[in-house]
Amino acid sequence: MKTIVLSIIALLSAATSPAQTPVASPDPYRPVYHFTAPKNWINDANGLVYSNGQYHLFYQYNPQSAQPGHLSWGHATSPDLLRWTHLPVALTEYPGPEGSNIMIFSGSAVVDKDNTSGLFPAGKTDGLVAFYTGHQEKPGLVMAQHQNLASSQDGGRTWQRYAGNPVLDIGSKEFRDPKVFWYAPQQKWVMATVKADRQQVYFYESKDLKKWDFMSRWGRAGNTVREWECPDLFELPVPGGGTRWVLLISAGNPTEQFRGQQYFLGRFDGKAFTPDQPYEEPAYLDFGKDYFAAVTFNNAPDNRRLLVGWTNDWAYARDVPTGDEWRGNFAVPRELSLRQTSAGLALVQQPLAELRTLGKEALSLKNQTIKPGAAGLPVAFRGESYDLELIVKPGTATAFSLNVLESEAERTTLRYNVARQELTLDRTQSGNVSFHPMFASSLETARVPLQNGQLKLRVLVDKSVVEVFAQDGETTLTDLVFPRQHAGRISLRAEGSPVQLTQLRLTNLSQPAP
Template identity: 45%
Template sequence: MNIKKITNPLSLLLIFGILITACQSSENRQEGVETASQEATTYNEQYRPQFHFSPAKNWMNDPNGLVYHDGEYHLFYQYNPFGDTWGHMSWGHAVSDDLVHWEHLPVALEEENNVMIFSGSAVVDHNNTSGFGSADNPPMVAIYTGHHTDQELQDQRIAYSTDNGRSWTKYEGNPVLDEEMANFRDPKVIWHEGSQQWVMVVALPTEYKVRFYGSENLKEWNLLSEFGPSGATGGIWECPDLFELAVDGDSDQSKWVLQVDLNPGGPFGGSGSQYFVGEFDGKTFAQDPDTEGETRWVDYGKDFYAVQSYDNIPENNGRRIWISWMNNWQYAEQIPTSPWRSAMTIPRSLSLQTFDDGIHLVHQPVQELQQLRGEHHQFEQQEISGASDLLAEVSSNGNQLEVIASFSVDEADTVGFKVAQGTSEETVVAYDAVNGYLFVDRTNSGQTDFNENFAGVHKAPLKQVEGEVKLHIFIDRSSVEVFGNDGRVVITDRIFPSDGSDGISLFTTGGSAELQSLDIWQLNSSWN
């Protein structure tokens, strides 16, 4: 359009308005991330998590591109630079050297040319198979879904960085994988040593399947196999992950874990995450026969979705670590937070352990979180019956806590804690000994009326171990994460209590229980 030929004043005003809006949008896109480091000095709004990652402002969902490189853990994530609800999907970016303290960086991959940047993964191409870097400076390569806004099409694309993720170039040959499908997304790419190739696992959401592709250079992909349907199929499949873990810490015995999210169809409605245990030979994933017909949930809470594990963690570290989006699509855009919306779970390290009903995935909070521990309260060998005042001295500052407790259930029907407790609010975290499950009850946890699907009781089956139950709880202003019996089961839930609802207390119903040990730490903020 030639502005010089337009003489209508209203047309000129319209054109200049468009130009000004475009400039402001560009500025806002960067402001949402670049000013985050300044805003993090306060980071103290109501419901703002203090030791969970959250963007300084605007909308966030799935973690993407989790990769370790040159001393930094990279966290990319689905991000809307223009508002606090879903849209304009791009990759936000943050880095950390300890998984606890995060530095916000500018948006890494931006929506452009009618293509949103949907979820995906990242790898370090050590052998420079892609040719994007060199032997001395291997490139970091992001693999993501291109979601077309002008047609019903999703394809797989790549971008690369040779400066440790600070700047990115989208590959001129994109897309690298296009099956001409409307629903074909969320590529997780790993290097498979046995077959000496890159392997991509990508979701076919409406078919309840994942596909495996192989590549020598990250640019050209060949179909290897499919897996599914299996397990839970009550909603679309998304955000797969694939990794190998030792069984019971035995380096001579390992299994492969295929994790797949689904929405809806989670254990208590809406979003959920399931996993399969089996073998992977570089081409085909074979689920262990004794687990077929089962659904194994990664987390029994309402707010654990789109989990992804870190790639390229050094062998001397030896851990498989992952992070999940702490939200649920039933109410994700309605949670009462501002100027940001959504947070990530605490990072968790994974293992496979054998129990009497087979091999299960176990996750524990990463040890790096212990550096946030402050004031410590310790109790041992206390009988608990009914409502207890044992924790009165810590009940006035209970919205940033780590709690580790071991109970002998004895005569009690129920034993546990009331957290985020106020005059008329409480979140119950307890063990039901009669029915054998751990539960979180957030029906009276504070603000719950923003969506009819929010309030509820979320349960995880848990057996006592020699008459005892162990709870490891993290409370952070607007979240509760509960690890039962050293991570045998986990419940992750958001809560939105009123100011002043920060108490914590012990209780039993139906009889007494013995508190064997209890450690409570006030946790410092990771943002200051």
């Protein structure tokens, strides 16, 4: 089979500037434009809320080490989801009854602008109320999981746990992850939680954020291989008119051994969720191995629905080779919308629009034909943090592939099979893959039909994170990778017949946001 290689190896000397030159880092795997904590362990994003011009990102955090344990809520704020100010730990574990400890598991936060809770002084319109699962355990013994609240009058810097906690306790060890939001048509608060072991979502209502009444339950659809976690429920407009409610659930993965996330479209009447279809087969949010526990911001301006997910998998999360300083990061925030596709109404994810304000264009090509036997195109780039966009017309080619983070013996490969219309992400030769037997155990594959004979890809690469958005976000794949050689080359290979490279644009993001 004939192949042609488009090698993108080093910056064009005419285009090089200080802002475009990759910066040597003492930590080869800490991302530049993906969120990481200054140190220690992080997992799920929590309490995502916008207030007083700031996005608040709380997250599962171990203040003591880069391994899971002693879970608390870390805290950072940003005006644009790009530049972050790290703040002291917001909520920490505390002693419970009978010699137990209560860890601060996942949850959400709201702005109680009308002081429905009565927890704030008169006239206070920006008070924050956080809801978290109190995970009660003794060493080696889980005793209970229940829902609790805390309030803050100073923008989340300090918190007071409610004296009447827990506000919701059903006597279960598998009852967690409260997502609370305001339901305007009935002037009330709604809480979505999961009975994880039953793969069901439980819905509750409240007028004051403190007393919660059961409304309904729904579940056991789509992927039920693993327990359900981290529910989120929100409304999005449908193109052409009307709306649909979207229910997110963290559960199983298209590759069965891993965890992932699914979504359901339907209707919510303030009491119960009714899906549009039986969902006997899952609708997956992401087809990679490393996108989990994603939830959206409450109160985001302009009614934007912005999603933040953890880029890791519990199969090997404790073992990823980032060292003893830090472990864990988040994907670039994604803006959600609905779109009519060839398969019907679907949830679409696009990278945060503000990302385009970072970096400088390092490479731009149009209308290049890659012919069998040709020597390749005379352009070059080398780096490990960038935003790459390309449009390809495969024509009669059998397949083509894009290699990123490529060195002499290493590469992360995106390969498109034209006949099957399948996109595969392969990290089996990406570098350090031996730290856990499951890390490179299989490939990730998603069906991605051509549109007008074209495949459009946007690939966010950031040292140890690769996020792929195909066909303007109709399909996404997210994986961690750990290259050892760090040559940072890119190549495009066509198989069988010529491939038309309609457009290629690369933005160098090797400098952190100013």
